[in-house]
Amino acid sequence: xxxxxxxxxxVPADADLSKEDFRIRQLRARDMLxxxxxxxxxxxxxxxxxxxxxxxxxxxxxxxxxxxxxxxGLACCAIEMMSIVAARVDVARFGFEAFRASPRQADLLILxxxxxxxxxxxxxxxxxQMLEPKWAxxxxxxxxxxxxxxxxxxxxxxxxxxxxxHVPGCPPRPEALxxxxxxxxxxxxxxxxxxxxxxxxxxxxxxxxxxxEQEAAVNVLLPGPTSGA
Amino acid sequence: MSTDVTRSSEYREMEESITMAPLxxxxxxxxxxxxxxxxxxxxxxxxxxVLRLLVTLDGEVVRDLKPIxxxxxxxxxxxxxxxxxxKAIPAVERMDYLAYYFNAYxxxxxxxxxxxxxxxxxxxxxxxxxxxxxxxxxxxxxxxxSALDLGAMSMFWYCFRDRELIMDLFEQSSGQRMHTxxxxxGGVAEDLxxxxxxxxxxxxxxxxxxxxxYKDLLANNExxxxxxxxxxxxxxxxxxxxGVTGPLLRAAGNPWDLRKATPYCSYDHFDFKxxxxxxxxxxxxxxxxxxxxxxxxxxxxxxMDGLPEGAWxxxxxxxxxxxxxxxxxxxxxxxxxxxxxxxxxxxxxxxVYFPIESPRGExxxxxxxxxxxxxxxxxxxxxxxxxxxxTAPMTEGSYIADLIATLAMLDPVLGGIDR
Numbered sequence: 001x002x003x004x005x006x007x008x009x010x011v012p013a014d015a016d017l018s019k020e021d022f023r024i025r026q027l028r029a030r031d032m033l034x035x036x037x038x039x040x041x042x043x044x045x046x047x048x049x050x051x052x053x054x055x056x057x058x059x060x061x062x063x064x065x066x067x068x069x070x071x072x073g074l075a076c077c078a079i080e081m082m083s084i085v086a087a088r089v090d091v092a093r094f095g096f097e098a099f100r101a102s103p104r105q106a107d108l109l110i111l112x113x114x115x116x117x118x119x120x121x122x123x124x125x126x127x128x129q130m131l132e133p134k135w136a137x138x139x140x141x142x143x144x145x146x147x148x149x150x151x152x153x154x155x156x157x158x159x160x161x162x163x164x165x166h167v168p169g170c171p172p173r174p175e176a177l178x179x180x181x182x183x184x185x186x187x188x189x190x191x192x193x194x195x196x197x198x199x200x201x202x203x204x205x206x207x208x209x210x211x212x213e214q215e216a217a218v219n220v221l222l223p224g225p226t227s228g229a
Numbered sequence: 230m231s232t233d234v235t236r237s238s239e240y241r242e243m244e245e246s247i248t249m250a251p252l253x254x255x256x257x258x259x260x261x262x263x264x265x266x267x268x269x270x271x272x273x274x275x276x277x278x279v280l281r282l283l284v285t286l287d288g289e290v291v292r293d294l295k296p297i298x299x300x301x302x303x304x305x306x307x308x309x310x311x312x313x314x315x316k317a318i319p320a321v322e323r324m325d326y327l328a329y330y331f332n333a334y335x336x337x338x339x340x341x342x343x344x345x346x347x348x349x350x351x352x353x354x355x356x357x358x359x360x361x362x363x364x365x366x367x368x369x370x371x372x373x374x375s376a377l378d379l380g381a382m383s384m385f386w387y388c389f390r391d392r393e394l395i396m397d398l399f400e401q402s403s404g405q406r407m408h409t410x411x412x413x414x415g416g417v418a419e420d421l422x423x424x425x426x427x428x429x430x431x432x433x434x435x436x437x438x439x440x441x442x443y444k445d446l447l448a449n450n451e452x453x454x455x456x457x458x459x460x461x462x463x464x465x466x467x468x469x470x471x472g473v474t475g476p477l478l479r480a481a482g483n484p485w486d487l488r489k490a491t492p493y494c495s496y497d498h499f500d501f502k503x504x505x506x507x508x509x510x511x512x513x514x515x516x517x518x519x520x521x522x523x524x525x526x527x528x529x530x531x532x533m534d535g536l537p538e539g540a541w542x543x544x545x546x547x548x549x550x551x552x553x554x555x556x557x558x559x560x561x562x563x564x565x566x567x568x569x570x571x572x573x574x575x576x577x578x579x580x581v582y583f584p585i586e587s588p589r590g591e592x593x594x595x596x597x598x599x600x601x602x603x604x605x606x607x608x609x610x611x612x613x614x615x616x617x618x619x620t621a622p623m624t625e626g627s628y629i630a631d632l633i634a635t636l637a638m639l640d641p642v643l644g645g646i647d648r
Contacts, residue, residue: 072272073278073279074278074279074301075278075301075303075323075326075643075644076323076326076407076408076644078278079326079327079370079407080406080407082370082374082385082389083389083392083393085385085389086385086386086389086390086392086393087386087389087390087393088389088390088393103272113301113644114301114303116299116300116301116302116303116647118299118300118302119271119279119300119301122271122272122279122300126272142303148308148319148320148323149303149304149305149308149320149323151303151304151307151308151311152304152307153302153303153304154303154304170408171406171407171408173406
């Protein structure tokens, strides 16, 4: 299902605040510090001025600092992707070390290598299996622009799925991938609604087994179509 | 919002076109009802890439296994045919992405054979040093990821720590960590930079004790022993019939190593041993590769001790670029530079097969020249591709958990298999 994001706390119109005399605000702040502002007045003050953030931002901050990348290696870049987990670059410093083998537990897909035409549908299916919110990094030249092999076999990731960050290099050094992940973190914090997903019809594509097929999917001995399982 | 899984799309149809029925060669027996066909991959962490296996299981026992490859087919051979010889080296390097120096050398060696080009001794030694460093690097990645498959988490960090030291050396000598394009037709790209030799000495002096530590961690570990010893052996005759080479064949007791059998690149100057196993089981495959790490360190030390002075690339201006300073003073050098960069050098017609010993076995490069500046045909005999055939005979009748361990000890690199 699609995740709807709405602002929960409403900030009062800033127009009034800006017109307010700076000296009056200073005096009010002093009142509050002295304890003169109490009860409902204090509530109103805090509501007007402190809750300037939205729940959205808090959620985005939390999400951006706990990405779970999928354990998904394609080619050469996968070796450098493994290097970011290793001791020198140590992605755990930023909280992204929990690589998940199942796409259903992951929220970051790092396309580490060349994507052939045979592999592209599989990659798209893995992306579809990931639950919202999810992000994708195209690591290296091949998955961004076909790179060195501008030939019949390779397809750039942008052709079939939305990519949030492209990391250049052949392969990019671990520091470069780390930089890309941190860019993505900033992106998630700033604006989680990423419009280019629409172009790839990548919202609400999670695969769920329909109720009438669930029994057959669990027990392989039962007859019935299990294609989605 | 769409949760309809029954929607038909082209890719779904393509995926479903592969039959999941039990394979025919098992024959029809009463057990057919009990057999389960399980799809592993192409997205599976234990397959070391995008290998897809159709496994027919009887309970937990593997009855049959069918590898499906081609998920990273890149058309590298075709791309190489579209570029002049010296521009094809970067494409060829990306085949077996853990053995890029070997790929480059196999191709350059084949081209040099066609050109009948003499390579300076210093260049040969530098190639040996870098190839053996690459072998250590490849084996370290294998050791770290294989141990991870067996559940030994910390090995991964230790191995990648040492891998970073090798990466630093590669970066210093060539400017890139992976796919360095260090080996050129006629020699190598650059002489050793200042301070490199000392750094390499530090590395070679500490590496043997590091390997000792890894052996202590793994070789006396009860779990590792139970997971590897006596698991999935295959006899030497069967391996030879399948064309398997490299550590897999040596684990079965056959000391076939091209560095000794048909020495190339002055490997006959060095004193090293070929580790062999006895049983040909997973334990021997593990032990042979670990023993090879020591031998590679020994080769590197000998090559550094005996590193000859002189040119690091041939002075044949028809093949190798002239030094930069000559361009300002010599018209001839400028013409050579222009011809090499625009058209590349022409290679006399003929064909050649140039085999070398990569970390995974016999890596052969076939090049056919039609006399132009682009190869008419480039083909790699990649050891991973041939060795993968042995998966089914090795694992039939064993547990599916042992299939994972065997695959790890097989050490396939899918970039080399699919090319």
